[in-house]
Amino acid sequence: MPVTLPNEVEVLVVGAGPAGSHLARRLAGAGRDVLLVEKRPEIGNPVRCAEAVEAEPLRGTLGDLEPGWVSQEIYGGRGVGPDGGEVRYEGEDVVGYVLNRRLFDRGLARLAAEAGARVSVRTQATAVRREGGSWAVTLHGDGGPREVRCRALAAADGVEGLVSRWAGAGGPWPLTELHSCAQARVVGLETEPRPLVEFHLGEAVAPGGYAWCFPLGGGRANVGVAVDPSRGGFEGARLYLERFLARNMPGAGVVELSAGCIPAPSKPKRLVADGFLAVGDAAGHTEPLSGGGIANAIQGAELAAEVLSASLTTGDLSAGRLEAYARRWAATVGRSLRRYARLRRLYLRLGDRDFNELLRIMNEELERWREGKRTSMVALLTRIVTRSPRLLAKLRFLL
Ligand SMILES: Cc1cc2nc3c(=O)[nH]c(=O)nc-3n(C[C@H](O)[C@H](O)[C@H](O)COP(=O)(O)OP(=O)(O)OC[C@H]3O[C@@H](n4cnc5c(N)ncnc54)[C@H](O)[C@@H]3O)c2cc1C
Missing domain, CATH: 3.50.50.60 (FAD/NAD(P)-binding domain)
Known part of the structure; x- marks a missing residue:
């Protein structure tokens, strides 16, 4: 009342x-x-949300979360490039949550x-x-x-x-300061997704944005697409989502569809x-x-x-x-x-070749880290300098 x-x-x-x-x-x-x-x-x-959050800032402000607020604890992430190459991190600690908004x-x-x-x-x-x-x-x-x-x-x-x-x-x-998004709540996934947040990059997947799959447990997930509306259009997000679902989860059922914008100031x-x-x-x-x-x-x-x-x-x-x-x-x-x-401005300048290269280099750096070798942002940038002058030319804009 x-x-x-x-x-x-x-x-x-x-x-x-x-x-x-x-x-x-x-x-x-x-x-x-x-x-x-x-x-x-x-x-x-x-x-109208994919419901994923990093654990630390949320708990830092709210303290312990109430039972029922979390659908799935998250232990890492996976990025998939346009050529199918991937970078993956999966640890033993909870790094985030998919909430029940x-x-x-x-x-x-x-x-x-x-x-x-x-x-x-x-x-x-x-x-x-x-x-x-x-x-x-x-x-x-x-x-x-x-x-x-x-x-x-x-x-x-x-x-x-x-x-x-x-x-x-x-x-x-302004249009240039928005992500246009479409999302599906999918059920009946044949393989239970790992407790990782998953991002897919590429011009054919989500121009100026990315597609996501955030697991909810029980064979369910929030699957969505965010596009730069000046490239994908407001209608675009829904069309890219349909394409993503057809290609990656053909057997899954969609029980809820939503759409919305997110500011990208x-x-x-x-x-x-x-x-x-x-x-x-x-x-x-x-x-x-x-x-x-x-x-x-x-x-x-x-x-x-x-x-x-x-x-x-x-x-x-x-x-x-x-x-x-x-x-x-x-x-x-x-x-x-x-x-x-600033990173988003850079991101909008990257093409499929750049994403493939970037993911490959990040993967190598992650491998070094897994082997116990020291790594850092500087090491990553150095590797980019030596491996990909073309990518460096774009990254220079950031420095
Ligand atoms: C598709 C999509 C996926 C997203 N995924 C994520 C994610 O995974 N992780 C993440 O951190 N963020 C995500 N976001 C962003 C996140 O949802 C927002 O940042 C968050 O909800 C902001 O909270 P808020 O309280 O500012 O606004 P909102 O949650 O939008 O709440 C605003 C409220 O105001 C009410 N309202 C509006 N106008 C009036 C009025 N005139 N009078 C009275 N009430 C009014 C609305 O009904 C609404 O309930 C996503 C957004 C979208 C669209």
Whole structure:
């Protein structure tokens, strides 16, 4: 049941994905009066995500994960090049998870409610207005439109969200800064996939992107394709997915299909305005090369909650004060995202021959590492210099 909407609240968070729920949880835990609204009738459903995360950053922020949040523990990865050559790492420790986003998202929203946030589903923000030092937000719920005032407004409304734009803090994503994705939940795989995340590269597989297969256990997997929409088109992802499934898993059943976009920002997006901040995909906090955004959404929400809570205490909600959140982000996770943005620019310049060569060289380096020989990024680059001047010419752009 949707909650009765208040006339006023201290903080209004729009969107109950991982970013919004974690932000609401932390703010409510700090004693703030928080309303979290979600337009869907059921949090976490439908799932438009391949659900894979690195273990360390997620556990670093959330601690132990609840039973049911993880479908499959992951022990390594496998990359397959256009010529079928592969590079594979499989260790003994858990390095990641394929989550159950339905239960994960719902669990995070429950934790927010337990911390004291009011959570209202089937409640959509449709307009925002700045008035007298606060925000007036129009919410459409079961009882029709309603205006709620808040001292601080947080956009956690995902890649398609409009709240940042309404608040004057950002425009739509340009085509060049998006991955276009299509995904299938497949069942009945004849061979149980190894507990590895698998990536397939190549112009015929996914132009400007990659195809993935993330195991879920029980002969099931999330299989998807991300393409650069300027090369594959928005329709393209679905067609490449059909082709990938037909070629690699002809006997498997598809029980769910989904499509969506992921931001791949080339530079940091504006995160704050007076009394306003953005988190998660709405803030462009996805890793631009792989498109992974779950762990970043939660890490960003953690920082945002600290800064916003302190700002509410001092009563200074100016953009200048909230900029501390953007600075802290830029100095931590944002730093590595900038590196990945440069890597994506390089990635988009590589062709099939480059991928084949790169995977071969990485394989040799991995072999040396397995034999106990020292290796490093410098060693990898040195090997590229000696093995492939053509690849080096492209990589120089990175240095
Ligand atoms: C096909 C695909 C595969 C992906 N695979 C991975 C992966 O394997 N690993 C990974 O880390 N990331 C992956 N991602 C990215 C990941 O899903 C996002 O980065 C993550 O969900 C971001 O969380 P969020 O809370 O910012 O946004 P979201 O999870 O998108 O949540 C936003 C919420 O806001 C709600 N909302 C929107 N507008 C309004 C409104 N006006 N009023 C009220 N509510 C509103 C939406 O309904 C939604 O519930 C994938 C994305 C796609 C599309």
